[in-house]
Amino acid sequence: xxxxxxxxxxxxxxxxxxxxxxxxxxxxxxxxxxxxxxxxxxxxxxxxxxxxxxxxxxxxxxxxxxxxxxxxxxxxxxxxxxxxxxxxxxxxxxxxxxxxxxxxxxxxxxxxxxxxxxxxxxxxxxxxxxxxxxxxxxxxxxxxxxxxxxxxxxxxxxxxxxxxxxxxxxxxxxxxxxxxxxxxxxxxxxxxxxxxxxxxxxxxxxxxxxxxxxxxxxxxxxxxxxxxxxxxxxxxxxxxxxxxxxxxxxxxxxxxxxxxxxxxxxxxxxxxxxxxxxxxxxxxxxxxxxxxxxxxxxxxxxxxxxxxxxxxxxxxxxxxxxxxx
Amino acid sequence: xxxxxxxxxxxxxxxxxxxxxxxxxxxxxxxxxxxxxxxxxxxxxxxxxxxxxxxxxxxxxxxxxxxxxxxxxxxxxxxxxxxxxxxxxxxxxxxxxxxxxxxxxxxxxxxxxxxxxxxxxxxxxxxxxxxxxxxxxxxxxxxxxxxxxxxxxxxxxxxxxxxxxxxxxxxxxxxxxxxxxxxxxxxxxxxxxxxxxxxxxxxxxxxxxxxxxxxxxxxxxxxxxxxxxxxxxxxxxxxxxxxxxxxxxxxxxxxxxxxxxxxxxxxxxxxxxxxxxxxxxxxxxxxxxxxxxxxxxxxxxxxxxxxxxxxxxxxxxxxxxxxxxxxxxxxxxxxxxxxxxxxxxxxxxxxxxxxxxxxxxxxxxxxxxxxxxxxxxxxxxxxxxxxxxxxxxxxxxxxxxxxxxxxxxxxxxxxxxxxxxxxxxxxxxxxxxxxxxxxxxxxxx
Ligand code: B12
Ligand code: SF4
Numbered sequence: 001x002x003x004x005x006x007x008x009x010x011x012x013x014x015x016x017x018x019x020x021x022x023x024x025x026x027x028x029x030x031x032x033x034x035x036x037x038x039x040x041x042x043x044x045x046x047x048x049x050x051x052x053x054x055x056x057x058x059x060x061x062x063x064x065x066x067x068x069x070x071x072x073x074x075x076x077x078x079x080x081x082x083x084x085x086x087x088x089x090x091x092x093x094x095x096x097x098x099x100x101x102x103x104x105x106x107x108x109x110x111x112x113x114x115x116x117x118x119x120x121x122x123x124x125x126x127x128x129x130x131x132x133x134x135x136x137x138x139x140x141x142x143x144x145x146x147x148x149x150x151x152x153x154x155x156x157x158x159x160x161x162x163x164x165x166x167x168x169x170x171x172x173x174x175x176x177x178x179x180x181x182x183x184x185x186x187x188x189x190x191x192x193x194x195x196x197x198x199x200x201x202x203x204x205x206x207x208x209x210x211x212x213x214x215x216x217x218x219x220x221x222x223x224x225x226x227x228x229x230x231x232x233x234x235x236x237x238x239x240x241x242x243x244x245x246x247x248x249x250x251x252x253x254x255x256x257x258x259x260x261x262x263x264x265x266x267x268x269x270x271x272x273x274x275x276x277x278x279x280x281x282x283x284x285x286x287x288x289x290x291x292x293x294x295x296x297x298x299x300x301x302x303x304x305x306x307x308x309x310x311x312x313x314x315x316x317x318x319x320x321x322x323x324x325x
Numbered sequence: 326x327x328x329x330x331x332x333x334x335x336x337x338x339x340x341x342x343x344x345x346x347x348x349x350x351x352x353x354x355x356x357x358x359x360x361x362x363x364x365x366x367x368x369x370x371x372x373x374x375x376x377x378x379x380x381x382x383x384x385x386x387x388x389x390x391x392x393x394x395x396x397x398x399x400x401x402x403x404x405x406x407x408x409x410x411x412x413x414x415x416x417x418x419x420x421x422x423x424x425x426x427x428x429x430x431x432x433x434x435x436x437x438x439x440x441x442x443x444x445x446x447x448x449x450x451x452x453x454x455x456x457x458x459x460x461x462x463x464x465x466x467x468x469x470x471x472x473x474x475x476x477x478x479x480x481x482x483x484x485x486x487x488x489x490x491x492x493x494x495x496x497x498x499x500x501x502x503x504x505x506x507x508x509x510x511x512x513x514x515x516x517x518x519x520x521x522x523x524x525x526x527x528x529x530x531x532x533x534x535x536x537x538x539x540x541x542x543x544x545x546x547x548x549x550x551x552x553x554x555x556x557x558x559x560x561x562x563x564x565x566x567x568x569x570x571x572x573x574x575x576x577x578x579x580x581x582x583x584x585x586x587x588x589x590x591x592x593x594x595x596x597x598x599x600x601x602x603x604x605x606x607x608x609x610x611x612x613x614x615x616x617x618x619x620x621x622x623x624x625x626x627x628x629x630x631x632x633x634x635x636x637x638x639x640x641x642x643x644x645x646x647x648x649x650x651x652x653x654x655x656x657x658x659x660x661x662x663x664x665x666x667x668x669x670x671x672x673x674x675x676x677x678x679x680x681x682x683x684x685x686x687x688x689x690x691x692x693x694x695x696x697x698x699x700x701x702x703x704x705x706x707x708x709x710x711x712x713x714x715x716x717x718x719x720x721x722x723x724x725x726x727x728x729x730x731x732x733x734x735x736x737x738x739x740x741x742x743x744x745x746x747x748x749x750x751x752x753x754x755x756x757x758x759x760x761x762x763x764x765x766x767x768x769x770x
Contacts, residue, residue, distance in 0.1 A: 002535070003534045003535055003538045003574070003580070003582070003583075005534070005570055006570065006573050006574055006577060006578050008573075041569070043562055043565050043566065044566060044569060045562070045566065046566055046570070189701075221626065221629055221630055221633065222445070222629040222632075222633065222668075223668065224668075224695070225630070225633045226407075226633040226634065226636055226638065229407075229608075229633070229634070230406070230407055230408040230638050233406050233407075233408060234406075234408055237406070262672075262758050263625075263629075266758075272621075273441070273442075273443040273444075273621065273625065274443070274621070274622060274625050275620060275621030275622025275623070275624070275625055276620075276621070276622045277622075279596060279597075279620070279622045279623070280622035280625070280626065282597055283597070283600050283622055283623060283626040284626060286597060286600055286601050286604065287600065287601075287604040287626050287627070287629075287630050290601050290604040290605045290608075291604055291605070291608045291630060291633075291634070293605070294565070294605060294608050294609055306597055307597065310595075310597045310598055310601045311601065313598075314561055314598075314601050314602070314605070317560060317561050317562060318560075318561055318562035318565070319562065320560060320562060321560045321561075321562025321563040321566065322562070324563065
């Protein structure tokens with residue numbers, strides 16, 4: 001029997017989204033990062049175009065996270081409270097392709113830092129590294145709107161990825177992104193229809209579709225991963241089948257989600273069956289990232305430098321197989 | 326492959342004799358196509374019809390068994406994406422035993438792996454198979470390792486040995502326990518002879534699709550059907566594409582030569598790399614993966630991933646809504662409430678147990694959803710919890726009139742008190758892992 005590779009042709013294409021801006025483009029970044037553009041399922045090079053490989057970012061904080069892992073302190077203990085320096089370490093030592101600045105400290109219950117303080121933190125990071133930035137917020141609507149407006153203003157032209165808006169709170173931040181030329185994350189809680197609805201709301205207010213990244217809401221391994229996994233597969237399938245309102249690149253945050261769960265910090269002494277903690281913490285983040293990569297992730301925010309390194313190398317290796325297809 | 330009524334009709338005698346209790350051959354063919362009749366009801370069906378229809382009713386991906394009493398079953402999958410239906414047969418995880426490791430070390434390793442059993446969300450998880458690789462090239466070592474594994478463990482065994490004579494003896498030792506054999510070279514007549522009419526499965530190795538198809542055809546034509554496919558490539562991108570193409574060919578094109586479970590031996594640069602590769606291949610279609618290393622943290626991670634990917638996406642794993650005793654509670658013991666999502670229940674009950682106290686854990690009916698999900702959907706709010714507590718007549722079982730709710734839904738406390746006159750609601754900690762310190766700091770009864 002002669003074998004012929006069964007190929008599936010899609011009519012849809014994932015939007016190409018660029019983050020960051022060089023001096024020619026009105027920013028100060030040394031380069032930009034473009035994601036998306038696929039016309040077939042993730043890593044199916046044999047039946048579609050995949051012009052850009054998924055990018056991997058690392059995250060820094062405006063305030064030392066309350067429950068930060070000991071195993072990460074070994075890598076970042078000296079810079080954890082200095083976002084600029086930490087960003088530099090992430091880029092220079094570990095190879096982060098973008099930096100996410102998490103502004104959790106502006107949450108009224110977690111420090112209540114002002115919008116001006118947040119803007120200062122972001123500027124510090126902008127000055128210390130040349131890679132494009134992601135600005136990550138929280139769910140306190142009133143406060144985050146103020147913070148993001150300010151941050152968008154002071155970073156005008158840098159084309160940061162503003163992370164995030166949701167259905168109940170998108171207008172202010174989306175308007176700021178349009179005004180100051182930034183890209184935007186549209187987050188929805190693990191649901192195809194809600195994701196689509198938010199994208200429609202955004203494009204209805206004339207938000208440029210080439211500046212939307214979707215966050216389907218990451219659940220980590222063992223804590224709802226199966227839901228995120230399937231919702232992402234469905235979003236990607238629908239997007240490739242031609243539904244433009246679902247054909248956007250997707251962002252996940254395996255770092256933030258993994259390091260909240262017990263499996264990444266409980267000592268082996270208490271849970272001998274769970275094995276070595278040092279390894280386990282990295283494994284948990286890797287398994288979350290690898291499985292979701294296969295569903296259509298284009299942008300990942302990771303925490304553990306060793307997990308980051310392995311996942312980035314795997315993406316590069318996967319794209320090497322592109323030459324043969 | 327599903328045949329149409331017309332395809333089947335062409336295979337029937339077309340005499341319309343009616344012996345099948347259906348007036349015409351065409352009507353009978355339609356019933357067959359709808360699986361409302363069986364070919365044996367037509368006494369005149371030809372051999373060709375029996376063979377063709379028999380092959381058509383085979384599952385598109387064959388179910389293959391490895392092991393004795395608790396054999397691992399892999400294959401027989403029906404969809405490309407878990408949301409289309411579900412994945413049925415979880416990926417089998419094999420751990421490598423190298424004959425060069427030496428008897429003493431191998432014995433303790435086998436015993437340790439055999440004893441390794443970890444619980445997650447009420448499920449017992451453990452490694453499925455041993456993969457014995459003959460790297461010392463000494464016959465005695467190989468046979469001794471096979472015996473050690475067989476005598477000290479009930480797990481299925483895969484043999485990797487290039488010497489056909491030694492292999493034959495190895496298989497002989499494993500009679501009645503459905504072993505599998507990895508063939509690294511092209512399938513030979515000797516290999517076929519070795520496995521014909523036996524319950525040994527063959528893992529066929531090839532470097533190209535055509536070569537693989539040629540080998541499976543050869544095996545099938547000799548009546549050897551317990552096959553597993555190993556399309557070799559070191560690049561993870563190629564591996565994933567191969568797996569997608571093989572699975573798609575079997576399911577969508579009914580390409581019989583590829584209608585078998587898939588196998589990979591994980592070659593990796595480091596442990597983290599091994600876990601990364603294994604994770605990807607577990608999600609995308611491998612039925613058996615071999616880990617060159619035994620590492621509990623890696624296994625626990627992979628088992629958790631496997632549990633996630635192989636759960637039925639239509640129904641969350643849930644526990645029965647009722648009151649669960651933790652420790653040995655008396656009517657005076659404290660009362661906690663949570664939802665009946667399995668994950669939530671097992672985490673919370675585990676942490677209350679860890680705290681050392683005895684308690685009543687009220688597991689309310691929240692349709693198997695987590696605390697916040699259920700709350701957001703209006704299924705874990707003051708009114709529904711109060712109703713559940715009344716329905717199960719909790720007030721007759723306990724004397725306490727204080728109830729601890731999850732910290733994440735502190736906002737329901739007033740509402741719950743209004744719906745549950747006479748009770749005081751205590752807002753608990755947010756994370757279950759803080760329960761042990763929480764119970765020490767708050768008066769619960
Ligand atoms: C997986 C998931 C889903 C799955 C459902 C999984 C399930 N079977 O429940 C799906 C995709 C179906 C889903 C749906 C929805 N979801 Co949802 N989902 C999640 C997700 C990612 C994880 C939930 C989870 O499994 N957690 C793990 C379990 C173990 O946590 P838990 O039950 O809370 O238990 C912990 C604690 O509460 C504590 N605890 C539990 N019980 C007790 C008891 C006591 C006494 C104490 C002290 C402590 C304690 O211990 C546990 C461990 O620490 C979360 C976001 C996140 N990352 O947390 C969103 C999340 C819960 N979902 C959310 C929403 C809005 C929804 C939807 C309404 C939206 C939609 N898609 O339509 C629907 C509602 C479902 C419906 N329509 O019926 C929101 C809720 C927002 C809010 N705060 O109101 C969240 C927080 C996401 C978000 N940020 O927007 N979701
Ligand atoms: S018994 Fe067979 S030959 Fe006779 S009518 Fe039925 S199908 Fe046709």
